[in-house]
Amino acid sequence: MSAPALFDLPAAAPSTAVPATFRRSGITVLSYGLGADSTAILLMFLTAPERYGLRADLSDLVVVHAVTGDEWPDSLSYVDRLVLPLLRRARVRLVQIARGGPEDADGVVILDDSRQPRRIFAQGPWRLSDELRAAGTVPQMANGRRTCSIKFKGWCLDQWAAHEFGTASFRRVIGYHAGELPRAEKDTGIQRRLNAEAGRTICEPHYPLILVAMDRAAVEAYVLEQLGEPIRKSYCAQCPFSGVCASRDAHEERLRAHPHVAADVLRMEYVSQALNERVALYGTTSLRKRLTDDGRNTAVMDAFALSLDQAPHAVYEVRRIYFAARTAECRQWHGGNCRTPRWWCRQARTEECVQGHPAGRFEPWCSGYWDSCRGETAKGQAWRSVRTVFEGTRAGTQAYVRAMAVAHDMRLEQGEHSGIERAHYLTVGDSYPTVSGYLVAAPAGVHDKQRPRFEERFTQLTGRDGTVGTPVRELPEPAPRRRTGGTVLIRRVKTIGGVMLIA
Numbered sequence: 001m002s003a004p005a006l007f008d009l010p011a012a013a014p015s016t017a018v019p020a021t022f023r024r025s026g027i028t029v030l031s032y033g034l035g036a037d038s039t040a041i042l043l044m045f046l047t048a049p050e051r052y053g054l055r056a057d058l059s060d061l062v063v064v065h066a067v068t069g070d071e072w073p074d075s076l077s078y079v080d081r082l083v084l085p086l087l088r089r090a091r092v093r094l095v096q097i098a099r100g101g102p103e104d105a106d107g108v109v110i111l112d113d114s115r116q117p118r119r120i121f122a123q124g125p126w127r128l129s130d131e132l133r134a135a136g137t138v139p140q141m142a143n144g145r146r147t148c149s150i151k152f153k154g155w156c157l158d159q160w161a162a163h164e165f166g167t168a169s170f171r172r173v174i175g176y177h178a179g180e181l182p183r184a185e186k187d188t189g190i191q192r193r194l195n196a197e198a199g200r201t202i203c204e205p206h207y208p209l210i211l212v213a214m215d216r217a218a219v220e221a222y223v224l225e226q227l228g229e230p231i232r233k234s235y236c237a238q239c240p241f242s243g244v245c246a247s248r249d250a251h252e253e254r255l256r257a258h259p260h261v262a263a264d265v266l267r268m269e270y271v272s273q274a275l276n277e278r279v280a281l282y283g284t285t286s287l288r289k290r291l292t293d294d295g296r297n298t299a300v301m302d303a304f305a306l307s308l309d310q311a312p313h314a315v316y317e318v319r320r321i322y323f324a325a326r327t328a329e330c331r332q333w334h335g336g337n338c339r340t341p342r343w344w345c346r347q348a349r350t351e352e353c354v355q356g357h358p359a360g361r362f363e364p365w366c367s368g369y370w371d372s373c374r375g376e377t378a379k380g381q382a383w384r385s386v387r388t389v390f391e392g393t394r395a396g397t398q399a400y401v402r403a404m405a406v407a408h409d410m411r412l413e414q415g416e417h418s419g420i421e422r423a424h425y426l427t428v429g430d431s432y433p434t435v436s437g438y439l440v441a442a443p444a445g446v447h448d449k450q451r452p453r454f455e456e457r458f459t460q461l462t463g464r465d466g467t468v469g470t471p472v473r474e475l476p477e478p479a480p481r482r483r484t485g486g487t488v489l490i491r492r493v494k495t496i497g498g499v500m501l502i503a
């Protein structure tokens with residue numbers, strides 16, 4: 001099979017655009033995700049380095065693994081048992097990196113950088129699941145991109161590479177297989193753009209599985225033949241994305257094999273749904289529902305029920321403001337930033353208004369006095385406030401919600417998709433802006449959070465002052481965003497007796 005479009009990247013940027021500092025590092029970097037594709041490439045490199053443009057002693061290969069902290073235990077064990085001994089024998093350099101914390105200013109930590117790696121690290125100082133639990137949510141897409149993968153893998157790899165290579169270019173090997181040509185082409189396009197923007201060749205993408213025309217089945221067969229044990233997909237246990245996560249059957253089978261991992265994922269999803277009825281792992285469809293519908297999952301559901309019963313709980317008061325979206329006319333007359341809002345900036349003018357009160361030179365002049373001029377509002381941005389108003393056992397927090405419902409005349413209702421009970425005191429209206437407010441009991445751990453101007457806008461819209469319950473703690477002072485200052489901190493970690501020390 002030929003794939004010329006992929007491999008016609010310029011060896012370097014045109015000479016006129018090449019900075020004086022440009023040089024090739026001569027290093028090949030393999031992003032190692034622990035799965036079948038990158039494992040197959042690694043085995044191919046180990047078997048015949050020179051065939052893939054590497055030195056016979058593999059001294060010019062660096063294998064880099066970005067640790068999310070939520071990898072399946074059997075994927076870690078597979079690589080520990082079957083792959084690391086091969087890396088040690090060939091003295092291949094393996095670098096394991098992870099996020100240092102929630103903010104970019106926390107930098108990247110190097111968990112291990114060794115030609116004699118003993119194990120794959122299960123986690124760094126800040127796991128993806130830590131982030132999701134603190135936010136009370138599950139992995140989601142934003143603008144068609146998986147933000148979790150960008151933040152916990154791509155970003156770490158880019159920062160490490162910038163630190164390692166400076167302005168020197170390297171060859172970046174990615175495990176797209178022959179069935180993933182469009183993804184590889186997209187990746188090449190993105191890298192070409194990044195190289196052009198940087199005015200130099202940051203790296204040259206290289207896709208060995210496509211070159212040797214190996215599809216997923218061929219890759220799995222090859223790894224099995226080489227290592228003698230079938231390899232499983234590698235992904236975070238809470239991953240909901242098809243194409244990344246295994247097929248539904250394989251995923252659920254794995255959850256059955258690891259009921260305690262499954263219970264953790266189900267608990268994460270439960271909290272997410274408690275705070276947002278529509279955000280289960282698969283949109284409004286929950287993993288919990290999928291597993292409940294299948295009689296083979298009793299052990300998993302029992303582990304989940306037990307973990308839910310035993311988890312420290314909190315009562316969260318969840319308030320939302322749904323603002324009205326800007327209208328087309330607001331964009332037309334006020335551009336990207338509306339500084340002089342008129343009534344028609346958030347409420348579309350009716351056809352009658354447009355005909356009867358046409359726009360002048362600068363904008364429509366209608367005052368909106370006539371009801372017949374005022375059309376619909378559309379939903380715009382939503383702000384959420386989460387405040388913890390009670391902490392205790394599961395039963396204690398559920399009883400608190402019910403008691404508050406009686407005391408404050410709230411409506412007790414079970415979520416349409418989740419079945420989770422909430423006490424509502426403000427319900428979303430038909431037009432915007434509108435608000436909602438409720439109390440719900442769920443496992444503790446979600447950080448209290450709201451925008452600085454939330455209370456002001458909430459009071460403007462409702463006439464209410466703050467929460468119904470009494471928050472158990474103050475909101476953290478809004479800290480100024482810590483900047484990376486352009487250079488991300490890269491630190492080394494030492495693990496002594498299971499304790500991680502960051503230098």
Ligand code: SF4
Pocket residue numbers: 068128139146148149152153234235236238239240241244245
């Ligand atoms: S495996 Fe899934 S959940 Fe984990 S980082 Fe990748 S996309 Fe996100």
Ligand SMILES: [Zn+2]
Pocket residue numbers: 330331334338339340341342345
């Ligand atoms: Zn406007």
Ligand SMILES: [Zn+2]
Pocket residue numbers: 352353354356357366367368370373
């Ligand atoms: Zn009008």
